[in-house]
Amino acid sequence: MGLEQKLGDLGIVTTTLERAVGWARTRAMWPLLFGLACCAIEMMSTQASRYDLSRFGMELMRASPRQSDLMIVAGRVSRKMAPVLRQLYDQMPDPKWVIAMGDCASCGGVFNNYAIVQGVDEIVPVDVYVAGCPPRPETLIDGIMKLHEKVRQEPLKKWQ
Amino acid sequence: MLTQTPTPVNEEALKVRVEDVQLDITFEQLKRLVSPRALTGETMLMNMGPQHPSTHGVLRLLLELDGETIVNCIPDIGYLHTGIEKTAESKTYLKVIPLTDRTDYLAPMSNNMAFCGAVEKLVGIEVPLRAQYLRVILLELTRMNSHLVWLGTHALDIGAMSVFLYCMREREMILDIYEAVSGARMMSSYIRPGGLWRDVPTVFFDLVRRVLDVFPKRLIEYEKLLTKNPMWKDRTVGIGKISAQDAIAWGMTGPCLRATGVKYDVRKAYPYSSYDHFDFDIPTGTNGDVFDRYKCRMEEFNQSLKIIRQALDRLPPGPVMTSDRKVAPPPKHEIAYSMESLIHHFKLWTEGFKAPEGEVYFAVESGKGEYGVLLSGDGSSKPRRVHFRAPSFHNLQPINELARGHLLADLVAIIGSIDIVLGDVDR
Numbered sequence: 001m002g003l004e005q006k007l008g009d010l011g012i013v014t015t016t017l018e019r020a021v022g023w024a025r026t027r028a029m030w031p032l033l034f035g036l037a038c039c040a041i042e043m044m045s046t047q048a049s050r051y052d053l054s055r056f057g058m059e060l061m062r063a064s065p066r067q068s069d070l071m072i073v074a075g076r077v078s079r080k081m082a083p084v085l086r087q088l089y090d091q092m093p094d095p096k097w098v099i100a101m102g103d104c105a106s107c108g109g110v111f112n113n114y115a116i117v118q119g120v121d122e123i124v125p126v127d128v129y130v131a132g133c134p135p136r137p138e139t140l141i142d143g144i145m146k147l148h149e150k151v152r153q154e155p156l157k158k159w160q
Numbered sequence: 161m162l163t164q165t166p167t168p169v170n171e172e173a174l175k176v177r178v179e180d181v182q183l184d185i186t187f188e189q190l191k192r193l194v195s196p197r198a199l200t201g202e203t204m205l206m207n208m209g210p211q212h213p214s215t216h217g218v219l220r221l222l223l224e225l226d227g228e229t230i231v232n233c234i235p236d237i238g239y240l241h242t243g244i245e246k247t248a249e250s251k252t253y254l255k256v257i258p259l260t261d262r263t264d265y266l267a268p269m270s271n272n273m274a275f276c277g278a279v280e281k282l283v284g285i286e287v288p289l290r291a292q293y294l295r296v297i298l299l300e301l302t303r304m305n306s307h308l309v310w311l312g313t314h315a316l317d318i319g320a321m322s323v324f325l326y327c328m329r330e331r332e333m334i335l336d337i338y339e340a341v342s343g344a345r346m347m348s349s350y351i352r353p354g355g356l357w358r359d360v361p362t363v364f365f366d367l368v369r370r371v372l373d374v375f376p377k378r379l380i381e382y383e384k385l386l387t388k389n390p391m392w393k394d395r396t397v398g399i400g401k402i403s404a405q406d407a408i409a410w411g412m413t414g415p416c417l418r419a420t421g422v423k424y425d426v427r428k429a430y431p432y433s434s435y436d437h438f439d440f441d442i443p444t445g446t447n448g449d450v451f452d453r454y455k456c457r458m459e460e461f462n463q464s465l466k467i468i469r470q471a472l473d474r475l476p477p478g479p480v481m482t483s484d485r486k487v488a489p490p491p492k493h494e495i496a497y498s499m500e501s502l503i504h505h506f507k508l509w510t511e512g513f514k515a516p517e518g519e520v521y522f523a524v525e526s527g528k529g530e531y532g533v534l535l536s537g538d539g540s541s542k543p544r545r546v547h548f549r550a551p552s553f554h555n556l557q558p559i560n561e562l563a564r565g566h567l568l569a570d571l572v573a574i575i576g577s578i579d580i581v582l583g584d585v586d587r
Contacts, residue, residue, distance in 0.1 A: 033213050037240055037583050038265035038346060040217070041309065045335075048328030063213040078586075081218060081239045084210055110258060115243035134346055 018156050025069075025095065026148040032068040033061035034088065036075030039102040039134040043074045046137040056144065065091040070147075071124070072140075076104035077117040089124045097151065099143055100126045103133045193234050194224050203231050210239045214317040214572045217582030221559070223568070230571060233563040235556060240586040248546040252512030253279050253353060256546065261347040263548055264584035266309050269295075269302040269338075270526035272351035275546075277432055278522035278535040279353040282515045285487055291355035291480040292434045296471045297368065298341070298350070299433070299524070300464040304375075305334045306527025306579075307457050314454070314576035315386065318395050323385055330378055337367045353513075354488045355481035365472070372469055379461055387458070396451040400562040400574035403448060410561070411554035414529025415456040416578055420448030426525035438470045450577040457579075487513045512541035528552055528579050552584035 035043060047053045047061065062068040065088045077085055089098070100120050103109030106129040108118035120126060127150060130143035185193075197203045209220035218239035224232035244263055248256045260271040273295060280287060287295075312327030335345045341360050342348035350357050386392045402412070404420040417424055425442045427435040443459035445452030481488045489508050490501035515537035523532035529551030538544040555578045562574050 034211055036218060037242075038262055041265060042346065044309075045328060045332070049325050050329065050332045061213075063211075065211075076240070076242055078239060078241050080241060081210065084239070088211055110262070111242055111244075111247065113243040113247050115241050136345060 019152070021156060022152040022154055026151050028057040029070045029097075029144075029148075030060055030062045030068045031058060031070040031072050032065055032088065032092065033063045034071060034074065036073065036077060036081065037104070039074035039105070042134040042137060043072060043101065043140065046140050051137040051141065053141070053144075056141075056148075058144065065089075066093060068092055069096050070099065071096065072099045072101050073105040073120045073124075073126075074101045074134075076102075076109065076111055077120050077123070078115050079117060082117050082123050085120070086123050095154075097127045097147055098124050099128045099130060099140075099147060101130045101140060101143070102135055103131060106131065109133055193222075193232065195231055197226070197231070198224050202226070208571075214313075215575060216313060216580055219556075219575070219580065219582055219585070221571075223571075225568065228568050230563045230566055230568060233560045233571065235559055237553075237556070237582075237585050240582045242583070242587060244587045245546050245548065249543060252541045253515060253543065254508075254512055256543065257349045257352065258347065260548075261349055262583060263550065263587055264306075264526060264528065264531065264552065264581050265346065266581055267302045267306040267526045267528070267531075268346060268348050269298045269351060270306075270524055270531055271548075272349060273299055273433065274522060274524045274526070274531045274533045274548075275535075276351050276353045277524065278520050278533040279515065281520045281522050282518060282535055282537050283353070283487060283513070285354045285482050285484060287355050287433070287482060288479050289434065289476050290359075290478045293471045293475050294356060294360060294480060295351060295433045296435065296438065297468050297475075298337075300467045300471075301334050301337060301368070301371070303464050303527045304371075304461060305331060307461060308334070310457065310527070310576070310579045311382065314573075314579075317572045317576045318392065320385065320389075320392070323382060326378065326381065330375065333367070333371050333374065337364065337371070340364050340367055352481070354484065355479070359480045368468065368472060372465060372472075375461070375465060379458070383458065386454075393451065395570070395573050396454060396577070397449060398447070399450045399566060399570045400577060401447060401449045402558060402562055406558065406561060407448065410558040412529070412558065413554065414525070414527070414551050414579075415453055415460065416529065416555050418442065419445035419452035419456045421446050426523050426530050430523065432522070432524060435467075437474075438467050440467050450573050453577045453579075514539065514541050515543070523549065526551060528581070528584070529555060548584075548587055550584040550587060552578075552580040552582075556580050556585055 045051060047059055053059050071089060071092065100106045104111060104116065105120045108116055128143045128147045130140055132139050195203065198205060204225045206223045206225055208223055209215040210218040220236040220239060222234040222236060223230060244259050248259055257272055257275060260275045261268040263271055308327045308331045312324040315323035338348050339345050340363050342350040402420060404422050407417050407420045408422065421444050423442050423444050428442060440463045443456050445456050485504045490504050494501040495505055517537055517539045519536045521532055521534050523530050530549065531551055532549030534547040535543055536545040563571050
């Protein structure tokens with residue numbers, strides 16, 4: 001505050017490194033291209049014409065986990081898929097975040113049976129749960145905004 | 161001349177490679193799936209999927225490659241197995257409908273229709289004509305919805321990204337209609353045994369007219385982008401060919417079968433929901449390759465629009481739900497003064513209606529092919545067994561025949577052209 005007023009309008013903003021890094025991380029998150037079921041179609045709609053996720057610098061879905069920092073688990077995770085999902089999560093470089101999109105990924109949804117993992121948080125840590133079956137694109141965008149808020153407040157030392 | 165001595169089989173080295181590809185099968189089982197050349201290390205075993213941008217979900221393929229040429233392509237399914245058929249056995253007939261939405265999630269209304277049609281056949285319910293016509297409109301919109309996602313992703317896989325964005329734009333118009341009638345964008349559960357959940361709102365007609373107005377122009381746009389595009393033709397003509405006999409033998413249906421020249425369409429062969437009242441053609445191809453499948457589906461857009469136009473013009477007035485109170489819920493206002501209606505309402509939502517003992521098969525032509533439901537009732541309000549004859553599953557079966565001898569890059573075009581949805585394959 002004090003410094004900018006003393007120096008006048010020099011185009012300088014003072015902030016903490018933590019906040020600058022947190023802000024930078026939210027500006028270009030690269031989600032992993034990882035569609036599982038119905039929610040993947042709504043995730044596609046979110047990226048496509050009407051909802052246009054590129055407004056948030058997130059239109060670039062990476063097919064390789066090694067180039068992405070956000071995993072949107074879009075759909076139901078079967079017991080056969082669970083180890084694959086964990087492997088993909090392990091392959092992503094830190095810092096990384098997970099959004100559980102839809103009811104199935106959050107808690108099993110309508111499928112309370114032998115085949116479906118009852119919530120993806122049994123295998124990977126989840127940052128934001130997005131409700132809906134499937135969630136509307138607006139809901140997913142809201143979830144992403146919530147994640148951005150969270151990332152902006154994260155301390156630096158959290159990631160080793 | 162260079163003479164090659166046959167390489168000895170190195171079983172130990174191969175066993176290591178079996179572990180590399182992480183299949184849940186034994187070495188002996190794998191030996192039967194791959195060619196003998198894989199055993200000598202002459203060809204390469206490679207994984208494709210389950211996380212791959214162009215396998216349309218979580219399909220996994222074990223590829224045996226000779227350089228870039230595919231020798232064998234072995235699908236490994238079940239990564240999206242949801243247990244829908246088993247779960248359906250513990251639900252009342254009405255509560256199975258939301259599960260059917262989630263099998264082939266690109267064509268929810270077709271699945272609703274197949275299941276409700278089976279229940280109607282088992283119980284013996286007459287559906288009012290207005291409901292039948294509205295069903296036809298919605299089913300054709302669903303076909304367009306399914307085809308739009310197919311066209312978008314298929315083109316995206318081959319490298320035409322703008323088509324994907326255009327298709328999703330048009331798809332939103334159809335999703336708006338879904339939302340207007342059922343309240344949900346994708347999982348509609350709108351078609352119920354005996355008719356429809358409720359009558360369509362007035363905005364429905366404007367929305368459908370808008371699709372009818374806008375869509376033909378957009379279709380010309382797609383055709384301009386793709387049909388005569390030399391790059392598109394290079395990637396699709398002559399790729400993934402299958403003969404009519406083979407296609408029938410593998411159980412292929414829908415546009416994949418029609419592209420080989422077989423004029424089979426459930427809507428014509430076994431008409432349901434008064435499809436016989438409408439005039440439309442079945443587009444067929446000749447070669448059974450990726451390009452013919454593309455042409456068939458593009459022509460189906462036009463036929464769907466034709467059917468919708470006819471159904472909309474001839475839509476009769478009247479109820480949209482059968483008057484049989486044993487299956488149809490009574491209107492809300494009646495519950496306030498009629499004791500009997502209240503009892504019906506209570507019985508329907510707690511216990512559900514009972515279906516007689518017996519077994520029926522009912523099939524519809526969904527966007528992907530013949531979507532059938534085999535329903536077995538045991539006299540109670542829950543089905544004894546529900547089986548879905550998923551078109552994607554049967555269309556996926558000949559993938560080895562389709563892909564063999566083609567380049568690895570062509571496999572992407574082939575997977576796109578058979579239009580599979582893994583929710584439908586694995587259920």
